[in-house]
Amino acid sequence: MANQHDVLRDTTRLASSTMVLQVVFRVLTFALNAFTLRYVSREIIGLVNVRLTLLYTTVVFLAREAFRRACLSHSAQQSWRHTIHLTWLAVPLGVCWSVILGWVWLHILEVPDPAIIPHYGTGVLAFGFSAVIELMAEPFWVLAQAHLFVRLKVIAESLAIIVRCSVTVTLVLLWPHWGLFIFSLAQVLYTTLLSLCYIVYFAKFLGSREAEKKSFPLHSMMEFLPRRSASQDFLDRKQAWLAWSFFKQSFLKQILTEGERYVMTFLNVLSFGDQGVYDIVNNLGSLVARFIFLPIEESFYVYFSKVLERGKSIRNQKKEEIAAASEVLESLLKLVTLIGLVIIAFGYAYSQLALDIYGGSLLSGGSGPVLLRVYCLYVLLLAVNGVTECFTFASMSKEEVDRFNYIMLGFSLSFLCLSYYMTTWLGSVGFILANCFNMGLRITHSLYYIRKYYHGSPYRPLSGLLPSPAVICVLVLSAAGTRYSEASLCCDLGWAYRLAHILVGALCLSAALAAVVLSEGKLTHFIRSHFLSKKPKQKV
Template sequence: MSSQDVLNSATTLASYNVLLQVTFRVLTFLLNAFTLRYVSKELIGVVNVRLTLLYTTVVFLSREAFRRACLSVKTEHNWRQIINLLWLTVPLGLLWAFALSSVWLYLLEAPDPLTVPHYGPAVALFGLSAIQELLCEPLWVLAQAHMFVRLKVVAESLAMVARCLLTVLLMVSVPQLGLYVFCTAQLLYTGCLVLCYTAYFLHFLGSPAAKRMTFPFHCIGDLLPSVGNGEPVVNWKLARLTWSFFKQSFLKQILTEGERYVMTFLNVLNFGDQGVYDIVNNLGSMVARFVFLPIEESFYVFFAKVLERGQEIRQQRNDDVAMAAEVLECLLKLVMVIGLIITVFGYSYSNLALDIYGGSLLSSGTGPSLLRCYCGYVLLLAVNGVTECFTFAVMSREEVDRYNMMMLALSVSFLVLSYFLTWFLGSVGFILANCLNMGLRITHSLFYIYHYFLDSSWVPLRGLLPSPALLLALGLSAAITIFSESTLCCDGGWLLRLAHVAVGGACLLGVLITILLAETRLVHFILTRLLTCRSGKES
């Protein structure tokens, strides 16, 4: 597969992933708005923070390192050994689920059984759902490596819709089940994922399409672990790379879910406050999850396939380096522009958004301040996602190991900062601690990218500099919308609120027009990639 083909496939994959994440966040958004009216905020805190943290920790620690290692090999490799390696995620998941479930049951403070009953069985069922999802991990890696771009979006969309429908149905019909409602829906979600991936490969293997692309397996039995003739069970070089990524992923998980670990293990917030924080956090992270995360995941595959890991730039093919530099610069410009727009307009519309979404439960107290801080944090998330996806794709195993030491220091500092800032500032302290740590991670990635391209004529970090015209438009929009909020929102009636929204819409339109006129290279990149995706689907 040529570099251009890889870029086209990665862009198509990013588009589908954006669609998937949009669907997921919209469904979660509507489901949270619905549950706010049927269950207590304490139960929301237990489900969305405590139990979801157990599930994501088991899944992440069991599979993330395997995914990164197995998708980062550019040369031809033995898929039999890779499948054997990937099946190790299941016993690893069993160990993590047993260990962490024991911690959740016996070491952490349990919620009041009168307010949140059935906590013990819920812990076991969420751990079981994590193990169930790991059963399709070899199929997921195969699909990603061979650019089956539609499979992921279809499988996860069906699973999400099924989970949301079952949650609403059970909550309306048998609300007394409490945590069992969410446990049943979670098991249905992971079961649907396994079923969709299995059904797809049952249909695909042995088909004419598989034969045309010389797919490495011919029947579903080939995807089970087995021993080859006279060859090692696994690729030990890849296994060592997996171990390096495992140490990194362990630390990355602490950074990614750090505030939930602090809330869970240090009890700095009660379950009700945890529920409110999680809802505001999900609302603030919608764009980060359904735009920035798919871009990071998809273009990590692109950079890993186009550039040789651990090789200096002068040892790479000139055309590959040129394409990677251009894509990196445009991606940085894209996420920078989106992040600045979210920061500017999110500041003035946080209060109104929370009031519409959850009423006074969210718009009173620290909710608006928390969401405003998160809008600024989104800008850092945007930049970090792209810079780290490039650095992780080109780092050598030794550089990954050295970066693990820095991640360890960041993890410790983040936990300490989160603990103390939360005691003094409440839930806003979580966001500030995240901002400080994200800034340090960005700084490291920027230095790495700068030195990586230092001996070449490409300067992809120019993508971090928006045009002066765009900065002026954003500055004027910020001043106008802040004034509009102070005069029109949010103590008045709906007419004044609509006027405030109209002012923001006019300012946003002005910013978009400025982008079209001043950021022509970025616009050309987006249109070119969209046209490539469309022509690829039509063909």
């Protein structure tokens, strides 16, 4: 039982630290976008943030996602030699995807006008190459994640982000006419430094007293390299087949995750300039989802994978671990649901002000506020889906994962069709509404699985989706009050009125938080015990 508590403690610490990292990452990224908007055209920002970033994320996701999920399951019981061999397969796979998708990006997709966006070919090559560089550190990342090396991930990504932002700002100030050269160089430097941080850390860590104290399974850097052995197979067949199941699913999940970018890239429903504006609004709307919900999903996937035995019913697992997993799932659902509802309650009245502060009339004068308001609903659905799928994928058997692939295929096809037609009908808002619809379908499937999983037991983790009536009442009153404040004080009457509008929101938010503390005692205890714990930090 103590071991299970240690896993939960380390997992929540990993989630908390990653949240801080994501806050820093998003703040720097938003500051960078606000800066470059004044020196670089919207067309270049749209091309970099949508098309080239899509190339990079697609290569990386398809090459490593399946291996990560397979290798982080039952990490305490697996052969690390087999795990390292499996993770190295991400590198040749990444090279293949970079070549194939790079050719598509250069010869199939519409090439931008060189007079407006020069050096497009260089950008494609640089972003594809950067994906391969990042995959070189995959074995190190998996070992670090499995052993919950908290500070390593935070420091590595923070340093890489700072370098990328510094290089971009410097080059934009000195040579803005370089255009895509600037973003290409910054991207390659980012992935190179990120990979080097993991490699250098393990080069110093292995063989140290700290490694011996932690009983780390590897003892030298040579053990990170793949090698054949006469006494055992090169790969663990069960683990490899699980990775294959996740690999087939990764195509579909990537389409659902980056669906609007695929539609914009392949169907040309928006110009590069409009894509730039939509991407900025999309990034602002997903701020909370990226720096809170995503770290929770990634970290607690590790927790559920360690606590639950994949593919076994609750009757065949330890009662104390099932009880702990149920309690954690219920608290996580309550936490993300409340955060999502707060965003909906306050997002409507503060969307226009946020966009005006960030990008001026370029963002706040057109369809930006409507996009951001609709995105608030999507954030709530993202939050619930992240937690429910986190539990679902950690507990599913290989056969259930295979069956879910067919369901994901249906979700993907419906999403693509719906995105195209709704965008043709409603413009950029259609992307968000299509995402909401498909996210609702995914949530429905996960809720059905969780309910079936706990059927016949006294545990009801899905009750976490129901906030207390007191919190609901305060949020409804807050939404009405801030909407009236916006109509009366914002946003064309000067900064004094804007500050008054912000003060009204701060008071309403304080009342909502007070209602949560007073009426959600179980959740408050969970946050204090795990996310705000003052226990000594893990050394890495």
